[in-house]
Amino acid sequence: MSDIPISHILFVSTALFFIGMYGLFTRRNLITMLMSIELILNSVNINFVVFNKYLYPEKLDGIFFTIFIITIAAAEAAIAIAIIINLYRSHRSIDVEDASEMKY
């Protein structure tokens, strides 16, 4: 258990965060951008659990933050998909470049 240094686990979560950032930068499709955001939120969750377990094992606050983040991510995904489906009805497309009426 403790034979893995904490920095190796943080390597995984940092890499996952930046993979999500890469997806957010390159994708132009709303659903795939939402998937990148899910990856980023997951990397944050890993960080919370690992810090809680390794650095403050007598407390539970990291676990609570993880649970709340998962809950809010579920609400956010539901809202985002409702908006995406509504956008598809009016624009016949879910590309971010096509939804620019509110840009200026």
Added chain:
Amino acid sequence: MTAAQIIFYILSAFILGTAILSVTTRKIFRSAIWLLFSLIGVAGLYFWLEVEFIAAVQIVVYVGGIVVLIIFSIFLTQQSGKEMAKASLVRTIASALAVVFGFAFTFLLIYDYGFEAGNKNFDWSVSKIGSQMMGTKEGGYALPFEVVSILLLAAMIGCIVIAMKSKPEEK
């Protein structure tokens, strides 16, 4: 190398590999399936960390809820076999460079800081989590719990209102 170490490195490679495939594949349905595998890998990492409760929540909410929702919305909005348009080369290179340098910088900071792990055992149990979640004393999470429950209700009503088809005016 012990078995725990080998399992950890296999899990990490699995998570990162499927995540990279998920953000780079051109077919949107495959992208959702790779995301599913990546989330299962993260749940496996929680099992490896011996926080089985979070792993179960991860599987139930993410794998069973969010990914299914995403796949449904793909079916509702796209032809799933069609390939997505390629990002322009300049954008790909620029974002890859930004991501690689950002990762190198962040990880260098983390590595230099050198977190000192204690030797104490992490003792959590579902009953401890539950009593602290509902606790109103110091360290209790009753207020955030109520706020999140109101947020979920608002999100649910908001989804229905947003996605509802507006009826054509009768007469």
